[in-house]
Structures are given as C-alpha cells and as structure tokens.
Amino acid sequence: MSNEPHLLEDCRRIGQILARVGDKWTILLLDALGDRRMRFKELHRAIDGISQRMLTVTLRHLEEDGLITRTVYPTIPPRVEYELSERGRSLKQALAPVGQWVLDNQVGIEKSRGQFHAGPCMEDPEGESAEPAPLTGK
Numbered sequence: 001m002s003n004e005p006h007l008l009e010d011c012r013r014i015g016q017i018l019a020r021v022g023d024k025w026t027i028l029l030l031d032a033l034g035d036r037r038m039r040f041k042e043l044h045r046a047i048d049g050i051s052q053r054m055l056t057v058t059l060r061h062l063e064e065d066g067l068i069t070r071t072v073y074p075t076i077p078p079r080v081e082y083e084l085s086e087r088g089r090s091l092k093q094a095l096a097p098v099g100q101w102v103l104d105n106q107v108g109i110e111k112s113r114g115q116f117h118a119g120p121c122m123e124d125p126e127g128e129s130a131e132p133a134p135l136t137g138k
Contacts (some may be wrong), residue, residue, distance in 0.1 A: 020065060021091055025050055025058045027099075030092045031086065037081040054092070067091060 021025060025047070032038070033048040044055055059082060062068040067088035073079040084092065 007040050017065075020061055021067075021095075023058070025054055026062065026067075027095060029055075029058055029062065030067075030088060030095070031087075033082065035084070037071070037083040039079070039081055043082065060135075062088065 028047050028050070029043065032043055038058075039047070040055070043059075044050065044052060047055065048059075059070070060069065063070050065087075068082050069085050071081045071083075073081075078085055
C-alpha cells in the first residue's frame with residue numbers, strides 16, 4: 001500500500017463512482033440483465049418497484065459509464081435492447097460476493113435492528129432523550 005496522501009479530488013471522483021455502482025437500482029438492473037439482452041418493458045417488469053423514469057435515468061447512467069450497451073434497430077417503431085458490457089459483467093461479478101454476504105447475514109442484521117430499536121432508551125434527569133453512550137474500542 002502506498003504512503004502517498006490521497007487527494008481530495010481523487011476521493012470525490014471515487015465516491016461518485018461508488019455511489020453510482022452501489023445504487024440500489026443499478027444493482028437490481030445488473031442482476032435483471034444477467035447474460036441476456038432485454039428491452040425496456042422487459043426490464044421494467046423484471047425490476048419490482050422501479051418507475052419508468054428511474055429506469056430511464058439508471059439506464060442512461062449505466063450507458064454513460066460503459067456498463068451497458070444500448071442497441072437500436074432501424075425498425076418502425078425502433079426496437080431498443082440493453083445488455084451488459086464487459087465492464088458491466090465484471091462489476092456484476094465483483095458485487096456477487098457482497099450479495100452473498102448480505103444473504104448470509106440478513107437474518108442476523110434484521111435481529112440486531114430489532115434489538116436496537118427495542119432496547120431501553122437512555123434519558124437524562126429532566127426526561128429528555130440523551131445521546132447514546134459512546135462505543136468503546138474494546
């Protein structure tokens with residue numbers, strides 16, 4: 001690992017990319033496309049809860065980033081199909097272990113959330129909610 005300081009601008013650029021590739025709709029779209037070509041309506045039906053507008057925006061972003069390819073066929077009306085590019089397939093492969101981790105830990109995380117929200121609330125002497133005690137590194 002390098003000891004060179006990270007430039008703030010580099011961190012911002014990396015953060016922007018991570019925000020895009022870690023977006024919920026991006027991940028669901030990559031999964032829906034898999035190894036096939038799909039039309040807009042097929043994708044819309046395959047991704048539960050996504051609006052047409054959000055699907056359009058997400059597809060444009062993924063095309064802009066080179067994660068999908070968009071093919072327009074010269075028919076009337078024009079037929080448009082989307083598929084993962086090589087970069088998109090490599091991202092999908094990189095995200096697979098994260099997805100497996102989520103599946104492996106989902107029940108425990110949900111249990112922890114339930115315990116956290118059901119736990120006793122700390123109050124100050126005047127009955128106001130106080131900040132939780134700081135976590136120790138032990």
